[in-house]
Every structure is written in structure tokens, then in C-alpha cells.
Amino acid sequence: MSTARELLGWASGVFSGAGRPEPELNAELLLEYVCDRPRLHFRIEAEETIPPSQETRFKRLARQRATGVPLAYITGFQHFRGLEIKVTRAVLIPRPETEELAGLILSGLVKYTSQSPLVLELCTGSGCLSCAIASEMPSCRVIASDISAPALRVARANAQRLGLDGRVAFKQSDFFKSLKGKTDCIAANPPYVPAGELLSAQKELSFEPALALDGGPDGLSAARKIITGAPAHLKPGGLLFLELGSGQARRLAREMDAKIWDNIVIARDLQGVERFLSAKLKTEAI
Secondary structure: OOEHHHHHHHHHHHHHHOOOOOHHHHHHHHHHHHHOOOHHHHHHOOOOEOOHHHHHHHHHHHHHHHOOOOHHHHHOEEEEOOEEEEOOOOOOOOOHHHHHHHHHHHHHHHHOOOOOOEEEEEOOOOOHHHHHHHHHOOOOEEEEEEOOHHHHHHHHHHHHHOOOOOOEEEEEOOOOOOOOOOEEEEEEOOOOEOHHHOOOOOHHHHHOOHHHOEOOOOOOHHHHHHHHHHHHHEEEEEEEEEEOOOOHHHHHHHHOOOOOEEEEEEEEOOOOOEEEEEEEEOOOOO
16 A cells, blocks of 8 residues: 555656646645545645555556546546536536636626626536636526537536526527527637647647637637627627637737727736637627
8 A cells, every 4th residue: 555645756757757737736636536635635644545446546547647638537527716617528628718708707797787697608618607607696697508419418517516507598509500689798718729730739638629629720710700690699788708819819809890899808818818809799780
């Protein structure tokens, strides 16, 4: 039998040798998951002996992680703005940048005139963004849409588990094709990786659904569809929020019709990347 210190050292070495990022943190998170104890516990009780069954499982999962399988797919969840979000290989793993997107949306909705805004999220995936908005703004109602039926099953399960299924509705749709009516806000973290970059992308991305990543030749195919279709699904003065790849927000902003959109704003993420694009539909646009 091995101690926690020995297992963490072994796993960190395996992860480092395989070129995985943050090897020590990954080792701690994996041991936390396998033993169902907070990782701080093993910093204090480093000499605690790990039961053989847990050691065997830990090493098996560590070898999976070393091949590049994202930790969230191994544990089956990812934390997102204080929520525990279930993930499977049918959905993109929630990123910190999308947590920032949620913050921008919530700030925008607070300033919006509607007391009970209706938000439409396209490309919802795991439903993390819709669940966060509904959780943090109880007066808000959300429609979460995705073309992928497996992704919607994951998103619906997350809303139900978090007690949000009464305020988050789900609709399968290829962007706006099956959607009717107007909303106060449209938000999306659409696929934005240029198709030519997918093959050369980091190993972890190869385990995530290509449907949630492939943004076409320049990465903006999905975003352009959203901007084109949004005016017909927004109330006058309605808000639009998008998460995009590096360099894409400024390019897309230049393409937006000034006769339709107002208050076009580009915001940087915490790493300084121009990551987010927001705009307001002009009241006379529709």
C-alpha cells in the first residue's frame, strides 16, 4: 500500500513525463475524486495510507489522464461559477472564459429594462451558461438550445439536478431554425476554432466533440449565423453576447451592420485576450 504523498508524487511524474499541464494539481484533483476527500486533506495527512482498491483505481485513471483524456471527462464533472456541472464526451468542457461570459451577461441584464428577462442561449452544450444565469438571476427565464440531442440530455440533467429545470427550457435546433418568438437577450459560446487548426490543436481537444469546436474556415461561421439571425429573435433594444477566439471579436465587429446594431463592445478576458463581443439591437432595426 502507498501513502498519499507517494501516489501524488508518482502521478505528478507520470503527468509531467506525458507533457500534461499542471501535473501536481491534476494529481491532487484526481486523488480527491477517487478518495472522496478534499485535496487539502492530503496536504495535511500526506502520510495517510490509501486503501489498495483506491490506489488501483487512482493509477488506472491517472494513466488515462496521461494519454490526454481531460480530467473532467474522467471525473464526470466540472465546477462552473460555484455549480457542479456534469459533463460527458457529448459536450464541451466548461472553460473559465465562459464563466467570464456569464458575468458579462448578468451585468448586462441587471441594466436591462425588463424585470423578468428571457434569455436564449444557443450552442448550450452542457448547459453551464444557462444554469449559471438562471441560478444567479432568479427573475430570469432561459431557453437553452443546441443541435445535438446528446448534449441537450446532459444539459437537461444538469438543470434538473441543480433544481433549475422549472426556469430553464430546452429546445433542439440548428441555430434559429426551430425557434420562434423574441427574447431580451441572446448569448452563445459558439464553435470558433478554425477548421484547419483542429488537427494541430492541443491533445485534449481531440477528446471533445468536433461539433462544438469547428468554426469553419476562419472560425466565424457559427458566429456569423448567430449575428445574421439574431435580429429576428430579439426584442427592440435586446442584447447579444458572444464568446470568440483570439482576434475574432474585432473582425466580427467590423462586419456588423451599424443600421441594426448599437453599443458594439469588445471585452478582454482575464488573460488579456479580446474574447467577448456584445451589442444592442437598435430599437428601429426591426
